[in-house]
Amino acid sequence: MSYSPHVPTRTADRLVIGLIALLVALFYAAIYRYAINVPVVDDLLYIDSIRRITTPGTSLSEIARVLVEQHNDHRILLSRLIVLADYWLEGQVNYRTLALAGSLSVVGLLWQLYRIFREAALALWLVLPVALLLFQPSYQEDVWGVLCLLQHTVTLFLTVIVFRLLARPEPSAQMGALALGGLVLYSNSNGLFMWMAAVVLLLLLQRWRWAIAWVVAGVVFIGLYFGIDYTFVSKNSLATAAEHPGWIVKSILSAAGGAAYFDGRKWLLLPVLLVVMVLGTGVLLVIVVSWLRALLQTKKVISGPMVPFLGIAFVLLCSTGASALTRSDGGLMVPDRYQIFCISYLIVIYGLLILQLPKRWIPAVGLLGIGFTGWLWLNAWLYYGPLLSERYNRLVAEGMALKHYHYSVMSQTFGLDQDWQRRWEMAMSRGIYQVPDLPEIWGVEVALKAPPVVDSTTRFATRTERLGFLNSDALFFQQDTLPTPRFLFLRSVGNWYLLPAQSSPRPILKPWLPARGAKSMVVPVMLKPGIYQLGWIRQTPTGWHSTVSTQTIAISDRPQTTRATH
Structure with missing residues (x-):
């Protein structure tokens, strides 16, 4: 032919x-x-x-x-x-x-x-x-x-x-x-x-x-x-x-x-x-x-x-x-x-x-x-x-959680099962899985250890939604005017959790729109109790920089009582 x-x-x-x-x-x-x-x-x-x-x-x-x-x-x-x-x-x-x-x-x-x-x-x-x-x-x-x-x-x-x-x-x-x-x-x-x-x-x-x-x-x-x-x-x-x-x-x-x-x-x-x-x-x-x-x-x-x-x-x-x-x-x-x-x-x-x-x-x-x-x-x-880089950031955040807490705070609740958690930690201690030594993880760790810049005006919209596939509530954050950072984070006196910053809205088929706005989610039942400030992290030519807002959320030992405070 x-x-x-x-x-x-x-x-x-x-x-x-x-x-x-x-x-x-x-x-x-x-x-x-x-x-x-x-x-x-x-x-x-x-x-x-x-x-x-x-x-x-x-x-x-x-x-x-x-x-x-x-x-x-x-x-x-x-x-x-x-x-x-x-x-x-x-x-x-x-x-x-x-x-x-x-x-x-x-x-x-x-x-x-x-x-x-x-x-x-x-x-x-x-x-x-x-x-x-x-x-x-x-x-x-x-x-x-x-x-x-x-x-x-x-x-x-x-x-x-x-x-x-x-x-x-x-x-x-x-x-x-x-x-x-x-x-x-x-x-x-x-x-x-x-x-x-x-x-x-x-x-x-x-x-x-x-x-x-x-x-x-x-x-x-x-x-x-x-x-x-x-x-x-x-x-x-x-x-x-x-x-x-x-x-x-x-x-x-x-x-x-x-x-x-x-x-x-x-x-x-x-x-x-x-x-x-x-x-x-x-x-x-x-x-x-x-x-x-x-x-x-x-x-x-x-x-x-x-x-x-x-x-x-x-x-x-x-x-x-x-x-x-x-x-x-x-x-x-x-x-x-x-x-x-x-x-x-x-x-x-x-x-x-x-x-x-x-x-x-x-x-x-x-x-x-x-x-x-x-x-x-x-x-x-x-x-x-455009979602590929966001997915990469989500995996970096997952890797950070596995490195510091040995469980994910976004995608699954295996960490709630004590027997599973014990077996997972045994496997990690034997080196069967090792968290990758990524430049993003180094940069984020340095940024979170340094004194953050404080932003007293930015506010996130927060809501809790039941997710059937997780059989648990998820806490969603969204900020529609913030130029999209690489990551969001929750920070208390003794703990912090990294979250991927997803673009909102996504400029699909409209590349001339500025990529502003950020959203993310976390399963609150996986967070340790405490008062957490909301913040974000950007990567610039001079390094990684964190900014923390004055907005906080309270996580108790009963996550259904999660609430936002100012």
Whole structure:
């Protein structure tokens, strides 16, 4: 397939490769710059797993049990193995290394999809929409959050390989698919649906013996998955979902179209909820029609390139349905940590259309795909790009809390559990995790030890809000006229807590607006009792400088009595 009567194919290929290389370079430059060796929420759980595995005298059976033990409704064998390997190589668990290494699975995904397109004799430029979807930051929580990265993105990459091997007739490929499928099964609960899809696809490929092998192995592996030390954590959600079936439909549609969701903002002058729902409906329609064609066709066996797209579509749809049943609350099911699956929906339907539509339509679909994904890529960088430095500052603040108090004051309440706190401190004392020695941490510590400048006029708006995902109250601070500093802080006579200063308002699509205003949050139950002054820290060419206001908040041993004073 030629690109243009005026552009030679080889020249066009070079242009496409150059553009993809530029997308990849920008994506990984951001990861290299903003990844930091600080755990976020569930990332902390890896530390205790490594502590138990590496404790002298631990038996091999206990090590195996810890590696496959349940995490929420999942077993996460692969991610624990990767974290353990990093510990053996570096002598500590380094979340920056894990983010950099794990994110290579995104390039792996592009390579696998490129190979599929080439196997189908498609032109190289048709891979551009896939690259535009993969190398943008809308799913940043699946890149910088190590547990999400290793459990979602890496296993998605391996799942594509499983289906590619499944499409090949050689016994070695089929054995490889079966072995890798077992690893994926015990690394993400999506592996359960991968197993179901594999059996159906093998039947469609008329490979009866291998279908039987997958069924027999599935009975054993899945039986062990649920039969040994398994508790269904989300079972209470099923009763709620049964009372509100409309929530489930809304959640499935919103997940299928969630790639176009940018925090509720209007794009192309259209209400974002309408865009998400219409896109989700179109995505589901393509998947359902593609599977019906595969199931009802009578003339020939489905082609090899179709197998991975059909398989991933099946996994995504079943996983979305399961998540809607166990997590749906009637809202849009597009949390940041699942955005990689929303992106995957678009990649899948693009592949299904390219492989099934008449050849004369393929250039039009490719150009439409480039237009839509280019629009999404631009919006993602405009919206999420400015947030990368804020996320970096949040991790610096988390690192400061871990260094001084051994728990976070913003994202989780593990510190309230005395047993967990004891285990975490044991792990840190053994050096399993070490707070990174960052210039920002040195600068902030120096600034907070020096006498601060006093500002008697600046006032912060404060409010307390219940956060369901923390099962706790959070205290929010906001100041709308302050030129945005790097950090906010709370300071009492004996304690201080660093908080990231997030911009408010965010000058998205309006770069001419001054970046003024700052906001942050803290979980007051994690603060030691006392009277705290509110302040902020700026970085200037001459160093770090702190300013403290005369506004205070009181934290008692019962945090619900938190109050602001002057």
